[in-house]
Amino acid sequence: MQELKQKILTDGRVKNEHVLAVDSFLNHQLDIPLFDKMGEYFFNRFKDRGITKILTIESSGIAVACFTARYFNVPVVFARKTQSLTLSAMDDKYCTEVYSFTKQTQYSVFVSQRYLNQDDVILLIDDFLANGQALMGMADLVSQAGAKLAGAGIVIEKAFQEGGGKVREAGIEVCSLARIQAMKEGRITFID
Amino acid sequence: MQELKQKILTDGRVKNEHVLAVDSFLNHQLDIPLFDKMGEYFFNRFKDRGITKILTIESSGIAVACFTARYFNVPVVFARKTQSLTLSAMDDKYCTEVYSFTKQTQYSVFVSQRYLNQDDVILLIDDFLANGQALMGMADLVSQAGAKLAGAGIVIEKAFQEGGGKVREAGIEVCSLARIQAMKEGRITFID
8 A cells, every 4th residue: 555655654763673663653643544545445455255343452453443344334343452340241252362572472362252253254453464473363263253254454564574474374365555575774665 | 422322221231330331332342333423423512622633542442532533634642551662762751640440450651742742732532431540641641741631522421430520620621422320220320
């Protein structure tokens, strides 16, 4: 997606060869018209798949998931990381473990069994694909529910990490809006 | 907002006199058309205030903030709870402490100084107003930035808790879409 790549080049800040800060438009301050276009892009890519729900993980995936869901006219379900009083009494959950590269911690995420079931056709959405842990965790939740996985929409794929290869080998169709080949000496290059 | 109140009555689950589960449409599975209408409602209420940004706290406020920001055509900034590698090197932050009633924990939230400044006119958005801690924390961030606080849009106010009174006494104009008076014996009553 050309507009996103341009935005990454102008507003992204390369911290080192592995870390890209996009907090000015993607995961701290949010550029709403850009999010709307990203949602439309994912819709055009997956609109013929009979998607019934968009699944993401809190927090940074929620906004992209919402703007995508608006085009599909389906609900968003976001996997939650932590218990709260209102959810602790929740009857049954699907749970899985995810390792966060940027936070360097392992955490559990869960989805209530009420909101994922075998009639669902799921599109996964997330802001980053790096080591693939979040996507594989969400795919596991979909599998536990007996739902069908239609594919995954990713805003930025760090193609120099192993996640993209891993999830595609697992049979997941991935649509990444920007695939970063490398960030060497502060310069970002994309895979077309 | 009549449609929201109706949704609370039909789909909300009263856990006890203090705890209302609205995870089927508000904070786990998200009813996107309803979110869109909530955003439009907040826009109509605050559209004449020169709002430049919507501020919320991750995670449950993000979706409402996004749909509100879409009407205002301004960015969302969401205060973050935890550090990540991409943000740790962030030059300067405004920080404040928030106590979560539903999670019974104290946590820090921060906003990069890049994304809040003295020229901003801020609308706060959150899903719940209960003890008022999250709103007061966000108001503190706005104050630290020297920005102007236009008001706060809340989806569900638990009017039987002290938060609503506290934030209004602090001079914050609050627009709550549904104000719950009580949840006794599983029955929800609203303040009109």
